[in-house]
Amino acid sequence: MLHCVMSDQSLDVVDISGTHQRKRSSVTCAECRLNKICLPIALNSEELDRLDDVIQRDRAQEKGDYLYHMGDSFKTLYAVRSGSFKTYMVSECGVEQITGFYLPGDVMGIDGVAQGRYTNHAVALEHSAVCRVPYSQLESLSQVMPTLQRNIFRIMGCEITREQKMMTLLGSCTAEQKVASFLLSLSRRKAERGLSSTNIHLTMSRGDIANYLGLTIETVSRLFNRFKKRNILSIDNKSIVINDLDILSSCVSPEREAV
Amino acid sequence: MLHCVMSDQSLDVVDISGTHQRKRSSVTCAECRLNKICLPIALNSEELDRLDDVIQRDRAQEKGDYLYHMGDSFKTLYAVRSGSFKTYMVSECGVEQITGFYLPGDVMGIDGVAQGRYTNHAVALEHSAVCRVPYSQLESLSQVMPTLQRNIFRIMGCEITREQKMMTLLGSCTAEQKVASFLLSLSRRKAERGLSSTNIHLTMSRGDIANYLGLTIETVSRLFNRFKKRNILSIDNKSIVINDLDILSSCVSPEREAV
DNA sequence: CGGCGCCTTGACTTGCATCAAAAGTAGTGG
DNA sequence: CCACTACTTTTGATGCAAGTCAAGGCGCCG
Numbered sequence: 001m002l003h004c005v006m007s008d009q010s011l012d013v014v015d016i017s018g019t020h021q022r023k024r025s026s027v028t029c030a031e032c033r034l035n036k037i038c039l040p041i042a043l044n045s046e047e048l049d050r051l052d053d054v055i056q057r058d059r060a061q062e063k064g065d066y067l068y069h070m071g072d073s074f075k076t077l078y079a080v081r082s083g084s085f086k087t088y089m090v091s092e093c094g095v096e097q098i099t100g101f102y103l104p105g106d107v108m109g110i111d112g113v114a115q116g117r118y119t120n121h122a123v124a125l126e127h128s129a130v131c132r133v134p135y136s137q138l139e140s141l142s143q144v145m146p147t148l149q150r151n152i153f154r155i156m157g158c159e160i161t162r163e164q165k166m167m168t169l170l171g172s173c174t175a176e177q178k179v180a181s182f183l184l185s186l187s188r189r190k191a192e193r194g195l196s197s198t199n200i201h202l203t204m205s206r207g208d209i210a211n212y213l214g215l216t217i218e219t220v221s222r223l224f225n226r227f228k229k230r231n232i233l234s235i236d237n238k239s240i241v242i243n244d245l246d247i248l249s250s251c252v253s254p255e256r257e258a259v
Numbered sequence: 260m261l262h263c264v265m266s267d268q269s270l271d272v273v274d275i276s277g278t279h280q281r282k283r284s285s286v287t288c289a290e291c292r293l294n295k296i297c298l299p300i301a302l303n304s305e306e307l308d309r310l311d312d313v314i315q316r317d318r319a320q321e322k323g324d325y326l327y328h329m330g331d332s333f334k335t336l337y338a339v340r341s342g343s344f345k346t347y348m349v350s351e352c353g354v355e356q357i358t359g360f361y362l363p364g365d366v367m368g369i370d371g372v373a374q375g376r377y378t379n380h381a382v383a384l385e386h387s388a389v390c391r392v393p394y395s396q397l398e399s400l401s402q403v404m405p406t407l408q409r410n411i412f413r414i415m416g417c418e419i420t421r422e423q424k425m426m427t428l429l430g431s432c433t434a435e436q437k438v439a440s441f442l443l444s445l446s447r448r449k450a451e452r453g454l455s456s457t458n459i460h461l462t463m464s465r466g467d468i469a470n471y472l473g474l475t476i477e478t479v480s481r482l483f484n485r486f487k488k489r490n491i492l493s494i495d496n497k498s499i500v501i502n503d504l505d506i507l508s509s510c511v512s513p514e515r516e517a518v
Numbered sequence: 519c520g521g522c523g524c525c526t527t528g529a530c531t532t533g534c535a536t537c538a539a540a541a542g543t544a545g546t547g548g
Numbered sequence: 549c550c551a552c553t554a555c556t557t558t559t560g561a562t563g564c565a566a567g568t569c570a571a572g573g574c575g576c577c578g
Contacts (some may be wrong), residue, residue, distance in 0.1 A: 018518030089423055094510035097427035111423065119423065139409070144331065146402060153398075157373030162349055163422035164378065166358035170429035171473030175534065206557065214430030216535055221558055235374040237543080237557085253352035435565065465525065477569060480526055496525085496575085 002070065026057040034105040038079050039133065039155070042147050050150065054137040059083070060129050067108065067122040067130065074112025076132050083128020084203045087111070087120040088211075098212040100162075101125075101204060103189055107155050109135075125203040170214045178213040179223040180251035183233075187242060190201045198245065202238045228253075262390065265353040285316040293364040296451065297338050298414070301406050310407065312407045316340070319388050326367065326381040326389065333371025335391050341364045342387020343462045346370070346379040347470075357471040359421075360384075360463060362448055366414050368394075384462040437472040438482040439510035443490075446501060457504065461497045486510075 028154060029040045030048045040048055061067065067078055085102040089111075099120055102108050108130075112118040141147035168179055183200070191197035202209075210220045224240075227233040233247050234241040242248055288299045289307045299307055320326065326337055328350060339361050343498040346367060348359040358379055361367050372394075373376040401408035428440055440457070450456035461468075467480040483499075491507050493500040501507055 015363065038389060049295050064451065082351055089427065089474050091427050093422075097423075097428060097430055099423045099426060110416065111419055113412050114420050119420050139405070139412075143405060143408065146398070149402065149408065150398070152412070153372050154414070157369065157371075157413070159419050160370055160415065160422065161373050161378050162355075163419065164358045164424065165350075165424065166426055167358060167429060168354060170426060171470075172354050211430075217557075217567075218536085218559085219389075219534060222534095456526075464523095477527085477568085478566060481566095484526075 004239065012165075026081040028052050029055065032081075034079075034081070034193075036107040039077075039107060039148075039151055041151055041154075041168050043145070043151075044147075047147065050141060054078075054134055054141065056132040056134075058130050058132055060127055061124040063124055065124045065127050067124070068112075068118045069120055070121050071119050072112075074118055075111070076117050076134055077107055077109040077138065079133065080108065080121070081129040081131055084125045085122055085128060085222065086204060086208060087122045088126055089120045096211065098208055101208075102214070104193060110156055110159055113156070114212075120158060124204045124234060125208075147202060150258050175215050175219050175223055176226070177252050179209075179220060179227070180248050182209060182213055182241070183242065184245070184252065200242070201242045232258070263323055287311050287494075288314065291340075293338075293340070293452075295372040296364040296409055298336075298366060298407075300410055300413075302404070303406075304406050306406065307341050309400060311403070313393055314338075314398065315390055317389050318384040319386055321381055322381045322385050323501050326383070327371075327377045329380050331371075331377050333368070333375050333377055334367055334394055336368040336394055336397065338390040339367065339392055339393065340388040343461060344381055344385045344387060345380045345384055345467060349381045355470065357467055360445075360467075363452060367416055369418055372415070376445050384467075417501070420455075434472075434478050434482055435485070435510050437474060438468075438479060438486070441468060442501065443498070443504075443507060443511065444477070447503065457501045459499045459501070461499060483511055 028048070029035050029038075029043075029052050030045060032040075034175045035041070035048075038050060043051060055171055061083065067085065068076075069076075079091070081101050082104055084104075085108060087094050087102070087108060088098040089098045102122075108122050109118065111120045113135075132157050138148075138152070142152055169178055173181065186200055186202075190200065204212075204221050206224075207217050209215075210217045213220070224233065224235055227248070228235050230247075232242070232244055232251070234243060262433075287307075288294055288297075288311050289304060291297070292301070293297075294307075298308070299310060302310060320338075326344065327335075341363055343363075344357050344361040344367060345357050346361065347355050349355050361381075367381050367389075368377065369378045397407075401411055428437055432440065444459075445459055446456045449459065457513065463471075464495075465479050465483075467478050468474075469476045472479070483492065483494055486507070487494050489506075491501070491503055491510075493502060
């Protein structure tokens, strides 16, 4: 158990301040601009303080840093504070499948709840930061804080719903619908966070997008450029501007008259 | 809270016995042979009794009966007691996607947790029976029964992991791998329930299987018959015998020498 | 016994994967 | 600051797995 705790705890604390005042080194949940979409939703201020007490705020993750690996013993949930992450699983036969992209306010690590081991790898797509939430303490807290328990249920429920929609996308949509859908989903999620819904900076590679959507890199690239030629998108490498959200939306539904 | 109890309670009770002795009309959780794979895992006998008190045991569902509809207000979880069900969602553009098949001991309705409304339809594939678990009471109970809370977390976690594996299957597998995988999954689940892992009676149609796997009916039919020609399966309409589990397993991994 | 779903089988088409190569971008070190 | 290397993305040519279309068979139920 020690080896895991080691990597989970307070490394950054010493690094940053040289002292042990963990809580003051960073923004609290109460102050966090994400507390309306993150774990703390609807908690009162006393509850917020108690949650705060168990949460550790990490030093930054660099691009390519792993938060956890598939098979690691599950002890911690991670809330994205800034930046972005991807999670992926590797099947017995060695096939990698990206299972999600995570933005600030999203909670990662839930995949470990079922078996006590993470079933995914989680890796930073850019310079990022997370809050670490020790799961055992979260469980105990949620025993006395119904709202917190409900939030955990809700977050897990959202994950289930999201993945079910993903099944529809993967199972019965064309490449064009998949790519359009992916961009619209990013757009919506940015809007929910109060950010631009039309100017998107992709932190993942074309290969990541392709893998996530069950396509090849070439197909994703071609689709991006097809949308560009139709003036639906402007593309400059990783920077994408959605010129017309409505037309892009119309690409998602199967039947459309306009070619 | 009353309005919820109304729709959930004791309809069948009156039907069956004409009296109000709900609990005696059927097997309790403590007696149920599924209590090792269902909600009650690891509960002690006092806890079992308390869970029992909130669970309602339903009269039978006929094939085609809906347990709930997409959009219905979420108030109840359903544990399959006998028979089987499918759940499916309908996207804005009208595309149906089957999201799961449920066997005895499985819990349905979790998709409603996130938004307070079911995001799926749930329909019986054959003559079946369920236990109804009022969600609000389950929430309250799990506040005082840590093991129960953990079971709910675990069940939701399993659902997440299952769906992530499904994403791999849908995104990066051939039709043959999908069909083999589907049959092996049914086989394994039957084995977990102490039933034959080689003799499978399909309660869903070819169309259901095709939809679930992101294929067409024709492709599923062809694959079944290809496996039959190779002597991996024996097929008689809805009855399937897996003649060689190992060979079928070898069909799932992408690279294999045997053609 | 006749009609209606469900399933199978065959012929044909196509969307996307594959293969290949060029162009662009980023990181490194002299 | 530029040259070199390595990686990512784009673009084109070709092939194939699975979809579509169509017809026929089988089983079930009134």
